[in-house]
Amino acid sequence: MIQQRANFDWMLKELYSGVPGIHMIVVLSSDGLRLARYAGDPDAADRVAAACAGLQSLAGAVAQEIPSTDGDMNLVVIEMEGGYFYLMAAGANAYLAVLADVRCEPGRMSGMMRDLVVRIGAHLTSPPRRDGHSV
Structure with missing residues (x-):
């Protein structure tokens, strides 16, 4: 389970401060529950987390169609008019999502996200839940 949000605030803040243009950072479980945000x-973070559950499921389904892959989603980047959306696997049943404007450089963002996941990925896990409770 992800530790107290306060324990991760400074790490999420470091990502926020390290890449210009970030509007929101969300850590979520695979079923779309917001675990932390910066x-x-x-309310927007909750909506993003819920949408990410569907997106990571879709990306995983598409990944299974690629021969010689394990079917896991690593990173999704969506470029929109005015900005970018990033979703990265961040541990067992956990994901890191970032919304940023056009000042954000996609290569830098994905690199910084990977660095963050490597540093705290073991803590960014969310055990599977059944009937709303951790299993």
């Missing part, structure tokens, strides 16, 4: 509106 910046942005809490």
Whole structure:
């Protein structure tokens, strides 16, 4: 289970401060529950987390169609008019999502996200839940 949010605030802040243009960082479980966030509106972070559950499932289904892969989703980048959305696997049943504007350089962002996941990935896990409770 992810530790207290306060324990990760400084690491999420480091990502936020390290790449210009970030609007919101969300850590979520694979079923779309927001575990932590930095910046942005809490309600918007909940909506992003819920949407990410579907996106990571879709990306995983597509990845299974690629021969010689394990079918796991590593990184999804969506370029939109005015910005980017990033979703990265960040541990067992956990993901790191970032919304950023056009000032953000995609290569730098994905590199910084990978660095963060490597540093705290073991702590960014969310055990599977059944009936709303951890199993």
